[in-house]
Amino acid sequence: MKGHVDLLLLSTLRAGPLHGYGVVEKLRGSSEGAFDLAEGTVYPALYRLEAAGLLSSSWTKAAGRRRRVYELTKRGRSELAKEKDQWKVFAHAMEAVVT
Amino acid sequence: MIERYLEALDLELVDVGIPSRLRRRILAESEDHLRSDDGALERFGTPAEVANAFAAELGARTSRGAAIGVFGALGVAGAVYAVSFIGASFAGHAPPDTWSVLALLAFVAVILAPQVSFVAGSLALVRVLRRREAVLPSSELRVINRRTGIALVFGILTMVALGVLAIELRSESAGWWVELTLVGAAIATPLLVLAALPAAVAARLKPRVAGEPGDLFDDLGFRTEPWRFATLVAVSLGLVVFLVAAAQGDPFDGAVNGMAEAIACLAGFAALGRYLGLRR
Numbered sequence: 001m002k003g004h005v006d007l008l009l010l011s012t013l014r015a016g017p018l019h020g021y022g023v024v025e026k027l028r029g030s031s032e033g034a035f036d037l038a039e040g041t042v043y044p045a046l047y048r049l050e051a052a053g054l055l056s057s058s059w060t061k062a063a064g065r066r067r068r069v070y071e072l073t074k075r076g077r078s079e080l081a082k083e084k085d086q087w088k089v090f091a092h093a094m095e096a097v098v099t
Numbered sequence: 100m101i102e103r104y105l106e107a108l109d110l111e112l113v114d115v116g117i118p119s120r121l122r123r124r125i126l127a128e129s130e131d132h133l134r135s136d137d138g139a140l141e142r143f144g145t146p147a148e149v150a151n152a153f154a155a156e157l158g159a160r161t162s163r164g165a166a167i168g169v170f171g172a173l174g175v176a177g178a179v180y181a182v183s184f185i186g187a188s189f190a191g192h193a194p195p196d197t198w199s200v201l202a203l204l205a206f207v208a209v210i211l212a213p214q215v216s217f218v219a220g221s222l223a224l225v226r227v228l229r230r231r232e233a234v235l236p237s238s239e240l241r242v243i244n245r246r247t248g249i250a251l252v253f254g255i256l257t258m259v260a261l262g263v264l265a266i267e268l269r270s271e272s273a274g275w276w277v278e279l280t281l282v283g284a285a286i287a288t289p290l291l292v293l294a295a296l297p298a299a300v301a302a303r304l305k306p307r308v309a310g311e312p313g314d315l316f317d318d319l320g321f322r323t324e325p326w327r328f329a330t331l332v333a334v335s336l337g338l339v340v341f342l343v344a345a346a347q348g349d350p351f352d353g354a355v356n357g358m359a360e361a362i363a364c365l366a367g368f369a370a371l372g373r374y375l376g377l378r379r
Contacts, residue, residue, distance in 0.1 A: 020128055021135040038144030043128060044156035048233055051160060068128050 005045050007087060008035065010054065010072065010080040017071035019062075020046060046070055054079050101133045104140060111150035116303035117157065125153060154306035159235045162243045165298040166223040169247050172287070172294035173220045173254050179283035180213055183261060183276070190276035195268065202267035208260035211363060212253040218367075219375060220250030225318045226376075236310025242376035244302045249375060251298055255291045258284045315377040325378035329368040337361030 012018065012026045023046070024039045049055045054076035060067050072080065105126055112122045129149070133139045143149065198206070223246035230239060265272070265280035316322040337357035344353025372378045 019131065021132045021139070024132075036142075038148060039132065039139065039142045040129065040144040040149035041152040043125065043149075044152045045233075047153070048156050048160065065131050065134060066127055067131050068124070 004087070006049060006054075007080070007083045009042070009045055009049060010076055010083065013055065013070060013072050013076075014080060017069045019060075019067045019069050023070065049076070100140060101130065104133065104143075104146065105130055108146040108149060111146040112153065115150050115154035115305050115307075116300075117150065117153055118300060118303075121153075121157070151307050154304050155234045155308050158237075158240050158301065158304040158306045159230075159233060161297060161301040161304060162235070162240050162247070163227040163231075165294070165301040166220075166227045166243055166247045168297055169251050169254075169291075169294045170220050170224045172290040173216060173250060175290050176254050176258055176287040177213070177217070179280075179287045180257060180261065183265075183280040183283060186276050186279055187272075190273040195271050199267055201263060205260040205263040205267060208256055209264055212257040212260060214363075215367060215371070216250050216253035216257060219246045219253065219371075222315070222318060222375065222377075223247045223250060226313070229318060230313075234306075234308055236308045236312065237306055238310060238312040240301075240304070240306070242312045244298070246375050247298050248302065249371065251291060251295055255288060255295075258288045258291065262288075312376050314379050325372070326368075329365060329372070329377075333361040333364035333368075336364050 008027060009023060012023050012030070018026065020043055021039075024037075024042055027035050027042075046055065046057075050057055050070070053073060055070050056073050057068050057070045060069050108129060109122065109126060112125060117125065129143070133143060144152075195202070223243055226239075226243050226246065230243075235243075262281055262284040265277045265284070269277045315325070315328075337360045339357075340360045341350070341353040341357035344350060344356060347353075368377065
C-alpha cells in the first residue's frame with residue numbers, strides 16, 4: 001500500500017472536497033476496511049500532495065470547529081488520470097501472471 | 100484525553116523540529132480529526148508516530164528544496180567569482196610587495212573555499228536528484244544537509260573573502276575591478292544568506308527513518324577504493340593546474356601550485372570525506 005498512497009488519496013478526493021477525517025473514512029469505506037492505517041499518518045501525505053500542487057486546501061467552519069478541507073487541483077486531476085492508467089497496466093499485468 | 104494527546108503531539112512535533120506555524124496547523128487539524136468520533140484517538144497513531152511521519156515527509160522535501168536553492172545561489176556567487184577572477188587579469192594590478200595578514204588570509208580563502216563549496220553543493224544536488232523518494236532515511240538527510248551546509252558556509256566565506264581582498268588590494272587595483280567585485284559580492288552574499296533559511300529548517304528536522312546513507316560512489320554510479328579515487332582526482336587536478344601554468348610559460352609556479360592543489364584536495368577528502376558522506 002505504501003507505494004500507492006498518492007493514488008489512493010487523489011482517487012478519494014476525485015468526487016469532491018473532503019477534510020482529513022472524511023478522506024480516511026472514505027478510504028476505509030471504499031476498501032471495505034482493507035486500508036485501515038494509522039489515521040494521523042495520512043496528513044503528512046496530504047501536505048506533501050498539497051506542496052506538490054496536486055491538492056489545495058482551505059479552512060472552513062463545521063460544528064463550531066475549524067476544519068481544513070482538501071480538493072484536487074487541475075494538476076492533481078491530470079496526475080490522477082496518469083497514475084490510474086499506470087495502475088491499470090500494472091494490475092492487468094499482475095492479474096495475467098498471478099491468475 | 101484529547102487534550103493530553105495534543106499536548107504530547109505538540110512536544111513530539113517540537114522534538115522532531117517541525118516549524119511553529121506548521122505545528123499549529125497540524126494540531127488544529129488533528130484536534131478536528133480526533134473530535135470527529137469516539138474511536139478516532141485510538142486509530143490516529145501515537146504522537147511519536149504521527150510527528151515522525153510529518154518530519155520524514157517534510158525532511159525529504161525541505162532538504163531537497165534547500166539543496167537546490169543553495170545550488171542556485173551558488174550559481175550567482177560563482178558568476179560573481181568568475182567575473183571578478185577574469186576581470187582581475189584585465190585590471191592591470193600588480194601584486195603588492197607586502198601582503199597584510201588579512202589580505203593573505205582572504206587570498207587563501209578565495210582560492211580554496213569556492214572549490215569546497217562547489218564540490219559540496221554539486222554533491223548535494225546530485226544526491227537530491229538521485230533520491231527523489233517522498234521519505235528518505237535520516238542518515239541520508241543528514242548527508243544532504245551537511246553537503247548543503249558546507250556548500251553554503253564556504254560559498255559565503257568566498258564572497259566575504261573576495262570583498263575583503265578587493266578592499267585590501269584597492270590601492271594596487273583598478274577602481275572598476277574593486278567596485279565590480281564589491282558590488283558582485285554584495286549581491287551574492289544576501290542571496291546565499293537567504294538560501295540558508297530553508298537549509299536551517301531542513302537541518303532542524305530530525306525524523307527517525309531507518310536506512311543507510313549512500314557514499315560518493317552511489318552518487319557517481321561506479322565503485323572503487325575511496326582513497327585511490329581521491330588520489331586520482333587530486334593528481335588530475337594538480338596536473339591541470341601545472342599544464343595551464345606551463346602553457347602560460349610558468350612551469351615552476353605551475354608545479355608548485357599543482358602540488359598544493361593536489362595536497363589540498365587530499366586534505367579536504369581526509370577532513371570532510373566522512374562528514375560529507377564521500378566515504379563510509
